[in-house]
Amino acid sequence: MSQSRLGLGPGLGLGLDPSQSDESMCDMTVNPHVGKERGKKSGRVGGDHSKRGIDTLNRSIGLVPWLVLLVLWINGINSVVIPLFIAMSIVQLCLQTNAHPTNIIVDALGLSLAWRSQTDQYSLRLAWSDLKQVEFVPAIGAACDDPAGGVLVLSYQRPKNLFSSWPIYLDFDSLAQSGGLMTLWRLVVDARLQLAIPLDIFTLESDMERFVRFVGKHLAADRFDWDPAFAALIGGQAQVSYTRMWLDDMSSFRRRREGALPEAALVLDGRYRIEGQIARGGQARVYRAWDLIESTSVVLKEFVLPVDAGVETRGRSFASVKNEALLLASLNHPGIVRLLDHFVEDHRAYLVMQDLPGRSIKQIVEESGPLSHDMVVSIAKQMLGILAYLHGLPSPIVHRDISPDNIMVTDDGRVVLLDFNVALTLESNSTRTVVGKHNYMAPEQFKGRANCQSDLYGLGATLAFAITGCAPKALTQSTGAILHDLPLSRLIADLTALDCAERCCDANAAEMLLDDITSDATGDDGLDQTLDGGWIKLLASESH
């Protein structure tokens, strides 16, 4: 029985290269100090494992053999005492040098605790077959499926033996503190054992997810009752892990690549082959790549994450990329670019998007001058449809960066909206950051109060650009000599009104106006006067 589940000795569990990404086994370094610091930093209260506590009885059990030895010595049975004393001292010393396990290894046979140093390695496997119950105790006040600060309690039930008197509860503190022989001995032979693994001990945060995923994977679901909290945890992890986001190796010491991805470079385990760089924007590089699994052409958008300002800053910039990804993933409209996948590699975040043959409005205007009136009408119509969809969602989304760069016209005349980098759901729009291209930005967006109508302003300014070929003046209503006699001028003027109250109230209203214009093709003159400069008074009146 001991052979199958326990290996205590150097070399056991060898062949474990921490870097290998074999999905049947994972090897993770743990460090309780890191976890405690991390918890303290974010003000978390650790799970209630301290309350459950290791009772002093369990802790003092390590003293029993020494007491026995003492009694023997007092009785003068020195022939037994001396060799025993020496042996026990040596073992105790050896074991105490590495008080807490340095690694946790999960594989198909069981969960192993490993004590590694540069010279030695000990490991100890607890078989899955002995596992009776898994319980997840979330941190106080945390949600059921929030692994942060929680504790996973594994209850083992082994065949009855001499040592089955009472169950022993071990957590990492007790492993580290009483460290010595008896704790380990009980870990090996005790019939009833509860092992508590705080989920914040992992050196790499990504390992926590991996650990939960692996434990969930190796447990046969039918064998025992799932603790509902643990089931929720596994469920939550499954949702997160499909994105492969945090599985990026955070420990990668330095960046592997310095420059742009070269042609024929492979990313994501060789799934995407780079075919070339298409563009280089203000924040990201854009590549065209070939998806070797789906055999399609895709577009990769690459953001280099900052690593110099610590994990939190990296996490925050990553969150902004993830925001775009999650937002795009939740959208389903033919006029919005489709997100296929997103992942992190080499401290660069990638968004994988469908490859659309076409050019942005800006490119078209730069290459072949202003667009024809009919084409602009078609763009306006399709864009209003897209905006109506975005603004009509249960939690409306404001794109905030509608501009000629971000609207693409495909070769078959379809209009697709790109770049949701700064888009926000309306509810979350509490931050006062202002991002956008100022020629296409509505006045209220300058003040950090973007709403759905701000997108209409952006669209109006973009249409003005498409039809005139020159960028509109920032903070002005787009009316002017060139626009003046075009039928579309009324729509553009209406869309770019500086005061929200005078602007089209939503995309549907604008669409009706557009229908109106196109049906009586004569067009309306309406606005002669240039409103340039008038906005100051307007803004002043708004602020009062």
Add this chain to the structure above:
Amino acid sequence: MSSALQAAPYRVSVRFLSYRAMIGVALSLIFCSILVRVAFGQAAFELVGILMAIIGIPLVLFFCSRCNLALNDQKIIVRSRLYESMLYGRKERSWQDIACIRLRNARFLIFDFKSGGMLPLPLDGFDSANLEQIFWAISRFADPLTLNPDVLAMQRTIFIGGAKQDSCTQIFTQMWLDSMSQSFEVTNFVPLKGGQTLRDGQLSVMMPLASGGMSSVYLVRDRDDRRMVLKELAVSGVGESEAKMHDLFCREATLLARLAHPNIVAVLDHFVENDRDYLLLDFVKGLNLRQHVMLYGSMKSPQIWKIASVVADILDYLHGLSPQIVHRDLTPDNLIFADGKITLIDFGAASDYVSGLTGTMIGKQCYIPPEQFQGHATTKSDLYALGCTLYFIATGKDPEPIEQSMPETGDRLLDLLIADLTVLDPDQRLADARTVINRARSRVAKIAEVVSV
């Protein structure tokens, strides 16, 4: 890349017991020996023994309580018996083995190792040169992702400004974390990292200060240990607009290099390396006005008047040059305030052209007047930015974008000045920086008068 500078290891020594503690031990021993002598009246040879102990024990303690560290690009070597057990006897640890570097109670700098063990170093045991050495080594060799935020904050305090004693307080840490989270964003290139060298090893990067989009800023030093600030613009010269940006960058740099004003940071040089443009500026140690306000709160009116007059003087100098220079980017972040001296540091040489290329602007809209958004920046635009900056240091809040600022500071003349500077219509704004200087001078004189009376 690899130079002699890089191969040399850093040697750092830490003391566990300070000189003061040593003197304390010696004094108490003397005191005890006197007591013993008075009480028992020992023989002479016993006195010699005691004297030996008085000298010997502190000496032994003194030498034993010192820990020497050698840090090179491969590993940390600990030369001390004190850490024998904490490091499990493995006293050479590679940088890759570090799980986390953290501060504890602002008294210990602790290295945690992945393969077990820890190395706590008492901060009090470092003298200032050693402290700088170890942080320099950390920023060069350690994975920045293993640094805890408080260590990052302390690193900045040591390199950029602030005194050592208040460097570890909560508010200091918070201030650095806030400014760091504002100054690091995703980029479209891989920035340089600590320890990398430029110009054949003449300049080596000490620490990144900010990065985002296509530019970043570093603290660098040359072979003579002179600190400088390096701005990087990563525009590969493929497209037409990129080439234009590069030209603009160079022209701007040569223009700025001619400036000479005690309150304007000196532009030392500009060069191109690996397809990236670099601008080398003098390093001004100290906190910027935003950080200053974050730490110490908003300012009082006499100080604001002084700052107004100094900044107006800088603007007057810039606007009086031929050709005129419009700064375009005057914000509290670009004014360093240290020891009562104001220095203008940023010329937006990088950032301005970045926004010129992409047309995207982030965050600074509170300080930009409407006519600048529309592309007609004039000298009056800088005056608007000055008004906004004064509003910020007076109230501690960013002004409302494109709106006239009317603070209520209690100083009516100051309120009036800020309101006059932030008029939206440039024609009705104050005419020039001279007016501001005059108003400030008369006001400062009046305050001085009141104080003297």
